[in-house]
Amino acid sequence: MAMDGSFEPSALKEASLVATTFQTAGTVLIALLLRLLTRGVPGRFLDYWSVAWAGLSVALVSLNLAFLLGQLFPTPAAWLTRPALAAYCVCEYVFGFYLWAGCRAFARGTEIHRSDWLLLVPPVVFGLVAPAYLPHINVLFPFHAAVFAGFCLLAGLTTIRLRPDNRQTMIGLRLLQVALAGLVLLFGHYAGVMGWLAVRERQTDLHYLHYSSLYDGLVETLLAFGMVVLGTDGVRRMLEAANRELAETNRRLAEASDQLAAAARTDPLTGLLNRRAYDGLLADRAGTPFAGSVGMVDLNFLKRTNDAHGHAAGDAAIQLVARALRARFRITDPVFRMGGDEFMVILEGGRASELANRLSSTDAALRGLRLPGVAGPVDLVIAWGTADFDSAANFPAAVSRADQEMYSCKARRKETASTV
Numbered sequence: 001m002a003m004d005g006s007f008e009p010s011a012l013k014e015a016s017l018v019a020t021t022f023q024t025a026g027t028v029l030i031a032l033l034l035r036l037l038t039r040g041v042p043g044r045f046l047d048y049w050s051v052a053w054a055g056l057s058v059a060l061v062s063l064n065l066a067f068l069l070g071q072l073f074p075t076p077a078a079w080l081t082r083p084a085l086a087a088y089c090v091c092e093y094v095f096g097f098y099l100w101a102g103c104r105a106f107a108r109g110t111e112i113h114r115s116d117w118l119l120l121v122p123p124v125v126f127g128l129v130a131p132a133y134l135p136h137i138n139v140l141f142p143f144h145a146a147v148f149a150g151f152c153l154l155a156g157l158t159t160i161r162l163r164p165d166n167r168q169t170m171i172g173l174r175l176l177q178v179a180l181a182g183l184v185l186l187f188g189h190y191a192g193v194m195g196w197l198a199v200r201e202r203q204t205d206l207h208y209l210h211y212s213s214l215y216d217g218l219v220e221t222l223l224a225f226g227m228v229v230l231g232t233d234g235v236r237r238m239l240e241a242a243n244r245e246l247a248e249t250n251r252r253l254a255e256a257s258d259q260l261a262a263a264a265r266t267d268p269l270t271g272l273l274n275r276r277a278y279d280g281l282l283a284d285r286a287g288t289p290f291a292g293s294v295g296m297v298d299l300n301f302l303k304r305t306n307d308a309h310g311h312a313a314g315d316a317a318i319q320l321v322a323r324a325l326r327a328r329f330r331i332t333d334p335v336f337r338m339g340g341d342e343f344m345v346i347l348e349g350g351r352a353s354e355l356a357n358r359l360s361s362t363d364a365a366l367r368g369l370r371l372p373g374v375a376g377p378v379d380l381v382i383a384w385g386t387a388d389f390d391s392a393a394n395f396p397a398a399v400s401r402a403d404q405e406m407y408s409c410k411a412r413r414k415e416t417a418s419t420v
Helices: 011-037 046-071 078-108 115-121 121-133 137-158 166-197 209-263 277-286 302-309 313-327 354-365 395-416
Strands: 292-299 334-337 343-348 382-389
Touching: 011 046, 011 209, 046 209, 078 115, 078 121, 078 137, 078 209, 078 395, 115 121, 121 137, 137 277, 137 302, 166 209, 292 354, 292 395, 302 313, 313 334, 313 343, 313 354, 343 354, 354 382, 382 395
Parallel strands: none
Antiparallel strands: 292 343, 292 382, 334 343
């Protein structure tokens, strides 16, 4: 498009048309790409940017249409080109408005409010009315370029305080900011130079302005690239957040599974291992070296305690025996509550004599204890038996011997132990 308002039949005209056509095609592709990204990226900024590029596509199509109409109807063509120029102006202002809205949404997460439309109304009114009174492009364009540069400046200012901590986000943001600065400089330059040309009495054709579509296209490509980088970075951050959430869910499931497994192997009253854990230990030790000593322990007079003082006192007595047993063995020495008032201790790698000494120490620790519902201190009495084993195969026989010894001890202690 010539600077004197006509559409000149020259090589420069053809170059300008080709550049504008490629700019239009590229803009349409960018609009489609951003629209596709909006389907996978959370946030409104890509929605606004995709609308912006759609508006710019329509604006460039309108400009090309005005150019072609000027070629087909060279004299007079104003009544044909004015609607196309109006559409070009209005759609470029829509691009500028949504460009600013998208930058603000990216920087602050702010969506378009009703009051924001007041920013767009004056430029749109100007774009609709100005072509009727300023039909020559060299008169219209300086005003149009100034308005468009203002939108780009506003868009750039909304991102100036952003300090991303991610490298990819920083790269995309810097590309966006450089491109916005380039658009401000380009269109500010167009407003100044073409305004100067419009007031000169002698018309001057600055040939480099015929390639303005090429300059604009290059800067807009950089702008689009920055937007795509920010959009794909949004996809990356969304996937990372999803992965973190999935990892946290898996961790919680693993913890819950471990807790369920532990609960299934733990006696709820005492916190000791239960019979299921005992069966699991035998299954794990089958066919492997397994030697040591086993002790069977029984709490005397539990039924009498329950009958005289209630089950709360009996449960407390069982808990006190379990606590005393656990305190006198290593964390690696399994202690089981086999049911009721019966307990089992396995001292892997130890001898029955050592195990018997520890059980005797346990018995001594159960003197002068307090039970709920009982007025005075209580001496709890346990009976025990121990036996050695040298393999998993003869472990059951060792348990049987320890059990028999425990019952013998129980009978002897009933005759001498004080009761509750």
